Amino acid sequence: MINRRSWQGWVLVGPALLVTLVLFAAPMVMVILTSLYRRTGGTTNRTLSLDNYLRLATDATIHQALLNSLEVVGLTVIFSTLVAYPLAYIIAFRVPAKWQALVLLLTVVPFWTSYVVRSYSWLLVLAKNGVINQTLQSWNLIGEPLTLANTRFATVLAFVHFFVMVSTLTIYASLRQIPRNLPLAARDLGASPFYVFARVTLPLSIPGVTVGAFLTFVLAIGDYITPQIVGGGNELLLPQLLMLQVSRRGDFPLAAAMALVLLVIVAAVYAVSAKNLTLERKR
Amino acid sequence: MKLLRGSISWIYALLVFGFILMPVASLVVFSFQATNLPLPPFTGPSLRWYEELFADSGMVEALRNSLVVGVVSAFFSTALGFLSAYGLARYRPAGARAIRAAIMTPLGVSYLVIGFGLAITANELALGRSLVLVTLGHIIINLPLAFAILLSQMRDEDETLEKAARDLGANEWVVITRIAIPVVVPGLLAAFLLSFTLSWDEFLIAFFLADFDVTLPIEIWSQLRTGLDAKTNAAGTLVFAISVVALTLAYVLNRAVQQRSRRA
Numbered sequence: 001m002i003n004r005r006s007w008q009g010w011v012l013v014g015p016a017l018l019v020t021l022v023l024f025a026a027p028m029v030m031v032i033l034t035s036l037y038r039r040t041g042g043t044t045n046r047t048l049s050l051d052n053y054l055r056l057a058t059d060a061t062i063h064q065a066l067l068n069s070l071e072v073v074g075l076t077v078i079f080s081t082l083v084a085y086p087l088a089y090i091i092a093f094r095v096p097a098k099w100q101a102l103v104l105l106l107t108v109v110p111f112w113t114s115y116v117v118r119s120y121s122w123l124l125v126l127a128k129n130g131v132i133n134q135t136l137q138s139w140n141l142i143g144e145p146l147t148l149a150n151t152r153f154a155t156v157l158a159f160v161h162f163f164v165m166v167s168t169l170t171i172y173a174s175l176r177q178i179p180r181n182l183p184l185a186a187r188d189l190g191a192s193p194f195y196v197f198a199r200v201t202l203p204l205s206i207p208g209v210t211v212g213a214f215l216t217f218v219l220a221i222g223d224y225i226t227p228q229i230v231g232g233g234n235e236l237l238l239p240q241l242l243m244l245q246v247s248r249r250g251d252f253p254l255a256a257a258m259a260l261v262l263l264v265i266v267a268a269v270y271a272v273s274a275k276n277l278t279l280e281r282k283r
Numbered sequence: 284m285k286l287l288r289g290s291i292s293w294i295y296a297l298l299v300f301g302f303i304l305m306p307v308a309s310l311v312v313f314s315f316q317a318t319n320l321p322l323p324p325f326t327g328p329s330l331r332w333y334e335e336l337f338a339d340s341g342m343v344e345a346l347r348n349s350l351v352v353g354v355v356s357a358f359f360s361t362a363l364g365f366l367s368a369y370g371l372a373r374y375r376p377a378g379a380r381a382i383r384a385a386i387m388t389p390l391g392v393s394y395l396v397i398g399f400g401l402a403i404t405a406n407e408l409a410l411g412r413s414l415v416l417v418t419l420g421h422i423i424i425n426l427p428l429a430f431a432i433l434l435s436q437m438r439d440e441d442e443t444l445e446k447a448a449r450d451l452g453a454n455e456w457v458v459i460t461r462i463a464i465p466v467v468v469p470g471l472l473a474a475f476l477l478s479f480t481l482s483w484d485e486f487l488i489a490f491f492l493a494d495f496d497v498t499l500p501i502e503i504w505s506q507l508r509t510g511l512d513a514k515t516n517a518a519g520t521l522v523f524a525i526s527v528v529a530l531t532l533a534y535v536l537n538r539a540v541q542q543r544s545r546r547a
Binding site for chain 2: 005006007008009010011012013015016017019020023024026027028030031034083086088090091094106107109110112113114115116117120121122123124125127130131134135163164165168218219220221222223224225229239242246252255256259260263266269
């Protein structure tokens with residue numbers, strides 16, 4: 001009887017497993033296999049070799065792109081956390097409870113705009129004669145318009161814009177779980193407000209910071225749109241270089257090796273932070 | 284002191300919300316621009332660019348494609364998600380943990396890698412790029428989410444109902460269609476709407492897999508090459524509006540779902 005139920009269960013999960021196998025597992029195997037091929041001349045040589053990985057290890061352009069990616073994403077994680085933390089704190093402890101859901105909803109407005117459109121709307125703001133430049137000029141703060149679009153600054157700004165929302169949500173969730181009587185008890189025992197924050201509130205909210213930073217890192221490092229539209233082609237990030245291999249060179253094997261580098265980076269970051277990645281309160 | 288701290292908080296919150304809302308506001312406001320460039324000064328309001336948008340057959344076609352891909356892929360993600368969540372929760376097959384992990388794995392891989400993998404696989408099988416491939420790509424990225432939402436909705440109390448029905452002589456088909464599905468309708472709708480929204484917005488996978496028939500994000504992307512254009516603002520505002528409607532529905536349903544869980 002138990003066996004029969006188990007078998008019926010497999011029938012029900014079967015279609016989803018099959019779809020995952022065909023549309024996910026098989027393509028991933030293809031990526032690994034393709035990364036071992038070689039693009040020579042105009043054709044793909046199917047003898048397996050580690051040539052692409054050798055190129056990844058030695059090619060200066062690729063190193064630069066990887067470095068750019070890590071720097072841009074690192075800056076994004078730092079600035080989104082710095083901007084999001086006070087906001088989450090204000091929402092959790094200053095905004096009346098019944099308004100908190102509405103304020104959080106306002107925070108996630110950028111999520112409701114589509115991916116491509118969101119980046120495009122940053123161009124409107126940052127363009128030579130865009131909103132920021134025209135405002136600054138009308139206040140006579142600057143003479144010549146500033147170059148804001150197509151720079152690393154623009155990429156980081158657009159990333160931070162999106163990920164402030166993510167981190168605000170995760171940090172808020174952590175802050176709300178802190179029992180209110182802990183900071184109150186510390187105050188009663190004579191701790192200054194700053195000391196209470198540094199020794200009680202902040203340490204207890206670290207899970208939210210970690211989860212937010214992790215999501216930011218994982219989602220930003222694989223992103224192609226934002227750097228491409230807002231940052232332009234002046235300095236390439238790894239996903240941009242990958243797309244160049246696909247669209248311009250038709251070098252699928254090298255692109256596949258790069259895709260695996262992205263996967264390994266994400267897996268490594270996950271492995272390092274896995275045990276801290278929970279928003280549930282430890283009991 | 285307290286007053287000062289309070290006002291610093293409010294000023295900070297206002298500044299951050301200004302930052303968060305500025306791009307969206309620029310997008311929406313300048314979609315009603317009367318002149319060509321979506322840049323200050325504001326010359327509208329005018330619906331000129333919305334008229335031009337609907338007169339643009341490429342845009343209208345892409346809009347229709349996006350709706351079809353979104354609805355079809357969301358339907359399959361939700362259906363597959365439901366069957367697997369139901370199978371896992373009710374039948375507890377051998378290897379349940381492994382099955383759950385397998386279905387959830389695609390969530391940990393970026394769209395860039397998934398899209399690229401599907402593109403080279405299709406290439407290997409000599410399958411031409413098409414909207415069908417885009418739909419398949421969107422099914423696989425949304426399946427883990429639909430599955431997770433529906434698994435959280437499988438409650439033991441409902442199993443008691445199903446057992447009672449079986450005792451009264453109902454077969455599995457009747458149990459699933461008359462009890463198991465109706466009790467999770469809010470969860471099904473939430474999963475469907477979230478899947479739809481994510482497909483509706485999705486760029487990278489569609490970019491890898493679409494050919495001449497494209498989805499809306501791809502069409503907007505190709506219009507970006509001509510630079511800033513008020514018509515793109517109109518298209519972007521429209522996409523925004525449809526996402527808002529879908530997500531608001533999902534939010535309302537999700538609240539209904541949570542209230543149901545709380546009652547239980």
